[in-house]
Amino acid sequence: RRGERMEVAHERLSLAREKIADRAREGALIAQMKHDRFVRKTQMTLRALDNRARELEQKETTSHFGVERIAAEKYKVQKESEAQRLRLMEKRTKVRNLVDSFRETGEFKLAEEDIRGLEEIEQLVDLNSSAVRNLREDFVDRNKAAVWLPQNQEVSGHVVGDSYKFFKIKQANTRSRITIVLHALEGECELVIGNGDCETPTRETHTWNASNLLEKKITIHPFDKGFMLGMLYIGVYGASQHCKFDLIAKWKDDKEGLHLLSRRGTRGTQVERISLSAKHEAQGGNGEGEVRDDVEFE
DSSP, X not given: OHHHHHHHHHHHHHHHHHHHHHHHHHHHHHHHXXXXXXXXXXXXXXXXXXXXXXXXXXXXXXXXXXXXXXXXXXXXXHHHHHHHHHHHHHHHHHHHHHHHHHHHHSSOOOOHHHHTTOXXXXXXXXXXXXXXXXXXXXXXXXXXXXXXXXXXXXXXXXEETTOEEEEEEEEOOSSSOEEEEEEEEESOXXXXXXXXXXXXXXXXXXXXXXXXXXXXXXXXXXXXXXXXXXEEEEEEEEOSSEEEEXXXXXXXOOHHHHHHHHHHXXXXXXXXXXXXXHHHHHTTTOOOSOOOOXXXXX
């Protein structure tokens, strides 16, 4: 019996040793797995940090390149703007010299090299002043219903919606400009002007117009495209149901223009202006009276 008990105790001891060994192996395996996982996480973190560092380096390089590129573009734009400003100043000087020479002599006296580069100016004006039309028939009034507008005197008027009120002047302005100013007192109205070939100017058919300004103002020079000596017709369009307005035509007669008018009948022109002034004062400046065109032609 004693031997049996010893054998049972020995078996129990062996089982306990095996359990302890199994637990030790299991613990070692778990520890190894944890270690391997920690190593992998550490390696992944290091790779992520390395990638982040490379991205930051690339961004810094790109940013530096971008700053240099922006600075280069800014410098380029500044140089182009300065060059354009100088070109505009040069063209402005040329145009000023053109106008001054025209006012002094009635011709554009500039060297051929000075006129080069003024292509956009040539689209607006006749650099060849001899091209200004001066025909006898252009002094004939083709719109008898239009109201004569006195020189340098403001007149008042009104026009109903979607219709026109026409005025007219006769001029031989060879040097100085003609300025037509329309000021709407009530409602909305638009200003259109026609030369001798356009006796009833409209929004669709006109020589000059000013419809997008609060104070409609048109300045006409003898060298403008479409300018001709003789009659100018002014149309006021009623853009609202009812419009009250003031209108004035301002210009200064020059010696050559007065000479041309004398050839077209100076006496009639002077009588016409005196009649206009008296009519204007008698009617309180409404400019609505009819004035006969008494100009005699040779």
